[in-house]
Amino acid sequence: MLRAGIQAKLFLVIAALALTTTLVLTVGGWRWYQATATHDLERKALTYGQLVGETVESAVAFEDQVTANEAFTAVMVDTDISAVAVFRSDGTLIAGRGDPVAFVASAASSKAPSLLTSRDSVTCLAPVISREGPRGTAVVVVSKAALQRQLRLLRLAATLIALGTIAGGFFVAWWLSRSLARRIARVGDAATVVASGTLAIPPIADASSDEVGRLATSFNTMVAELRRLVQQAEDTAAEEQGRLEKIVTARTRELAARNDAMRQLLDHVDEGFLTLDLAGCIGDERSTAVDRWFGTPASGMPFWKLITPLNESYALWFELAWESLCDGTLPVFTAIQQFPTRLQIGTRSYDVAVTPVLEDEILVQTILHIRDLTPQLEQERVESLQRETLALLERAIDDRVGYLAFMAENGAIAEAITREKHPSLVEITRAVHTLKGNCGLFGLASLASFCHDVETRMAESGDAPSKDDRDELAKRWFAATARLGIIFSKQEGSLTVDRDEIGAVIDGAAKGSSRAELVRRLRLLRLDSVDARLRQIAYQATIVAEKLDKSVNVFVDGAGLRFEPNAWAPFWSSFVHVMRNALDHGVESAERRELAGKPEAGTFSLAARLEGDRFVLEARDDGGGVDWSVLAERARERGLPTATRADLEEALFVDGFTTKEEVSETSGRGVGLGAVRAHCVALGGIVTVASQLGTGTTFRFCFPAAALGDAYVTAHDGNRAVA
Amino acid sequence: MSQQTVMVVDDSASVRLQASRALLEAGFEVLEACDAVDALEKLEAGAVVALIICDINMPRMTGVDFIELLAQKPGPRTPVLMITTEGHPALIQRAKASGAKGWMMKPFKSELLIAAARRLTVG
Numbered sequence: 001m002l003r004a005g006i007q008a009k010l011f012l013v014i015a016a017l018a019l020t021t022t023l024v025l026t027v028g029g030w031r032w033y034q035a036t037a038t039h040d041l042e043r044k045a046l047t048y049g050q051l052v053g054e055t056v057e058s059a060v061a062f063e064d065q066v067t068a069n070e071a072f073t074a075v076m077v078d079t080d081i082s083a084v085a086v087f088r089s090d091g092t093l094i095a096g097r098g099d100p101v102a103f104v105a106s107a108a109s110s111k112a113p114s115l116l117t118s119r120d121s122v123t124c125l126a127p128v129i130s131r132e133g134p135r136g137t138a139v140v141v142v143s144k145a146a147l148q149r150q151l152r153l154l155r156l157a158a159t160l161i162a163l164g165t166i167a168g169g170f171f172v173a174w175w176l177s178r179s180l181a182r183r184i185a186r187v188g189d190a191a192t193v194v195a196s197g198t199l200a201i202p203p204i205a206d207a208s209s210d211e212v213g214r215l216a217t218s219f220n221t222m223v224a225e226l227r228r229l230v231q232q233a234e235d236t237a238a239e240e241q242g243r244l245e246k247i248v249t250a251r252t253r254e255l256a257a258r259n260d261a262m263r264q265l266l267d268h269v270d271e272g273f274l275t276l277d278l279a280g281c282i283g284d285e286r287s288t289a290v291d292r293w294f295g296t297p298a299s300g301m302p303f304w305k306l307i308t309p310l311n312e313s314y315a316l317w318f319e320l321a322w323e324s325l326c327d328g329t330l331p332v333f334t335a336i337q338q339f340p341t342r343l344q345i346g347t348r349s350y351d352v353a354v355t356p357v358l359e360d361e362i363l364v365q366t367i368l369h370i371r372d373l374t375p376q377l378e379q380e381r382v383e384s385l386q387r388e389t390l391a392l393l394e395r396a397i398d399d400r401v402g403y404l405a406f407m408a409e410n411g412a413i414a415e416a417i418t419r420e421k422h423p424s425l426v427e428i429t430r431a432v433h434t435l436k437g438n439c440g441l442f443g444l445a446s447l448a449s450f451c452h453d454v455e456t457r458m459a460e461s462g463d464a465p466s467k468d469d470r471d472e473l474a475k476r477w478f479a480a481t482a483r484l485g486i487i488f489s490k491q492e493g494s495l496t497v498d499r500d501e502i503g504a505v506i507d508g509a510a511k512g513s514s515r516a517e518l519v520r521r522l523r524l525l526r527l528d529s530v531d532a533r534l535r536q537i538a539y540q541a542t543i544v545a546e547k548l549d550k551s552v553n554v555f556v557d558g559a560g561l562r563f564e565p566n567a568w569a570p571f572w573s574s575f576v577h578v579m580r581n582a583l584d585h586g587v588e589s590a591e592r593r594e595l596a597g598k599p600e601a602g603t604f605s606l607a608a609r610l611e612g613d614r615f616v617l618e619a620r621d622d623g624g625g626v627d628w629s630v631l632a633e634r635a636r637e638r639g640l641p642t643a644t645r646a647d648l649e650e651a652l653f654v655d656g657f658t659t660k661e662e663v664s665e666t667s668g669r670g671v672g673l674g675a676v677r678a679h680c681v682a683l684g685g686i687v688t689v690a691s692q693l694g695t696g697t698t699f700r701f702c703f704p705a706a707a708l709g710d711a712y713v714t715a716h717d718g719n720r721a722v723a
Numbered sequence: 724m725s726q727q728t729v730m731v732v733d734d735s736a737s738v739r740l741q742a743s744r745a746l747l748e749a750g751f752e753v754l755e756a757c758d759a760v761d762a763l764e765k766l767e768a769g770a771v772v773a774l775i776i777c778d779i780n781m782p783r784m785t786g787v788d789f790i791e792l793l794a795q796k797p798g799p800r801t802p803v804l805m806i807t808t809e810g811h812p813a814l815i816q817r818a819k820a821s822g823a824k825g826w827m828m829k830p831f832k833s834e835l836l837i838a839a840a841r842r843l844t845v846g
Binding site for chain 1: 757780782808811812813815816819824825826827828831832835838839842843
């Protein structure tokens with residue numbers, strides 16, 4: 001294509017040049033020769049005309065034809081002369097040879113010769129001038145025949161020469177263009193091969209020193225240089241590759257060593273490390289502990305699927321939290337806080353910490369760090385048990401009677417709960433609440449906390465404690481009390497009496513008191529002392545006050561009364577709620593008391609007395625009193641009657657009703673007062689509340705005196721005076 | 724830009740107080756409801772809220788029943804964020820199925836509640 005293109009172009013250019021030159025030369029030369037020859041002929045005609053004109057002057061003057069003919073003969077030796085003649089001034093012919101032209105008058109009068117040119121001849125009209133003036137005209141006709149013959153021959157020759165020249169020129173053009181095009185094409189072909197990426201081509205053979213030759217030479221030089229550069233680049237690349245391979249090998253070894261070290265760490269660390277991708281699936285790189293604890297996950301298994309057979313509830317929470325993390329509903333760190341952290345599998349407890357891995361604030365994966373807390377929790381449990389046992393021991397040493405009463409009463413409560421002896425949900429709720437309060441008072445904090453958790457679960461489910469909770473409660477009660485129970489136990493049938501009291505009986509007998517009086521005093525010894533019980537409650541009150549960080553002075557007056565212990569045990573167990581509510585709800589903090597202008601320390605008093613045939617027990621505090629308006633609003637929210645004061649007082653004792661904003665381990669369930677009233681009513685008593693806002697509250701329990709016990713009543717034998 | 728109103732539905736006054744304080748400091752207006760029935764009454768009376776923060780366990784009507792009732796009402800759905808204690812993942816699932824946008828465990832940190840409220844009231 002290139003060849004044809006260049007060749008054609010060159011051929012056309014050179015051929016056109018040759019053609020043009022040939023034509024120009026040929027036609028131009030011919031025309032020049034024609035013009036020159038014609039001019040020569042005209043000069044000849046002019047010359048002959050002048051010559052004849054001068055020669056035949058005398059002939060004209062003397063009309064000498066012979067002289068004229070001789071002149072004519074001499075002139076007609078030139079074969080180009082086709083006619084010669086001389087005319088008189090009047091135009092008549094004197095002599096002539098050939099076929100002269102007609103006489104031309106203008107020529108006769110002219111003093112100079114003139115020419116008449118026609119296609120075939122050139123006629124010279126020369127005036128014959130003597131001394132006398134023009135006498136005639138000499139006419140010489142020069143024929144163009146010879147010239148025309150020459151011109152014809154010349155035209156033919158020129159045509160042939162031109163054709164030959166043109167043919168030659170075309171050949172040269174073709175040869176030159178072909179040669180040039182081939183040379184250029186060689187360079188073009190070589191460039192095409194190089195452009196395709198191949199440098200292995202032979203040098204272009206072109207030794208010519210013209211532009212194409214220099215192009216070929218430069219091209220060869222360029223290819224050689226390219227080969228050199230490519231080789232140099234290849235050598236450099238090979239060196240670099242070798243160097244990089246060494247680096248890669250070294251890094252690979254280093255990474256392998258690190259992986260080995262990491263693998264060693266993951267295999268031997270006793271903690272669970274694993275990653276989760278965005279689908280929650282467990283990564284292959286994880287510590288061995290994960291597989292040991294939870295089983296080996298299948299490939300691509302989400303973490304919660306691994307946990308579901310072990311703890312379905314935890315797995316469900318984890319999955320919910322995962323969805324919340326991934327759907328972007330919540331900010332990442334808010335969503336992270338919703339993951340459940342404590343995983344319980346059988347008897348083992350695990351702590352699960354979830355850490356997001358973010359790139360440009362976008363979650364890319366998540367890391368789980370799982371620790372087996374079981375040994376630690378067990379250690380804490382054992383230490384807690386030891387502390388509580390010690391605390392209980394101290395209470396037992398300080399107040400053996402109170403301790404034994406606590407064990408008896410609350411052991412019965414714990415047994416009733418675990419054996420589902422309570423007929424109603426309300427009663428079991430009260431029992432759990434009472435047990436919680438009493439355990440807290442006696443330093444069994446973990447058992448009290450467990451009861452609190454049981455209460456919470458009961459409140460959420462609206463149902464009695466589950467079997468697991470009941471079994472756990474029994475286990476914990478046993479663990480907390482069994483050891484001391486061996487040391488401090490009340491023997492069946494035994495009786496603990498105050499030394500002074502037995503001393504009074506002995507003194508009475510010695511002084512000769514009546515049999516009836518002695519029997520009365522001895523019967524009274526079988527009853528428990530109200531003073532002793534109130535002092536126990538007072539002691540518990542100081543513990544509660546300390547927990548609440550309040551300063552409270554507690555006063556007790558049992559009036560020397562006594563009560564039948566078995567009948568009153570449930571009441572005294574639940575009476576602790578009155579104390580706890582008085583100190584938590586009633587007595588204010590030191591700051592608020594100061595603002596109210598009250599002494600820093602609050603007052604809580606427990607007093608018992610006989611009023612006629614009634615046994616009255618009062619619990620009084622000097623706290624803030626009941627805010628009846630707030631209570632009324634809470635009661636309305638609960639749908640309770642609020643029309644009268646009596647309605648409001650009644651609301652205080654409704655199970656689950658509380659004005660407390662939140663539940664604490666001390667109070668807030670709204671269960672305690674209901675429990676104590678129930679036990680009060682069971683003993684035939686009633687309870688009333690007197691409260692004044694800002695001043696304080698008094699709970700007054702009023703029982704038939706007979707409720708204290710038959711022994712008490714018969715011992716008095718109608719005499720209601722205190723013994 | 725006008726302040727957006729968040730409705731806090733919880734039968735615990737202390738939870739409502741904690742949530743309200745946090746939201747007010749963050750620039751929201753707060754409308755409290757003491758339970759789901761109260762919340763429904765307020766909404767039907769014309770209260771316009773950008774977000775509802777709702778407890779699950781409440782007397783008279785649970786949070787899940789509340790969401791299910793809201794889902795039946797016509798008009799654009801107000802996003803609901805459930806707050807709950809541990810114990811009932813199935814309720815959370817029901818709440819989400821009924822349209823709850825998200826959930827948080829109690830007790831919650833105020834800054835986390837604010838971050839969640841801002842995220843859920845965007846746009």
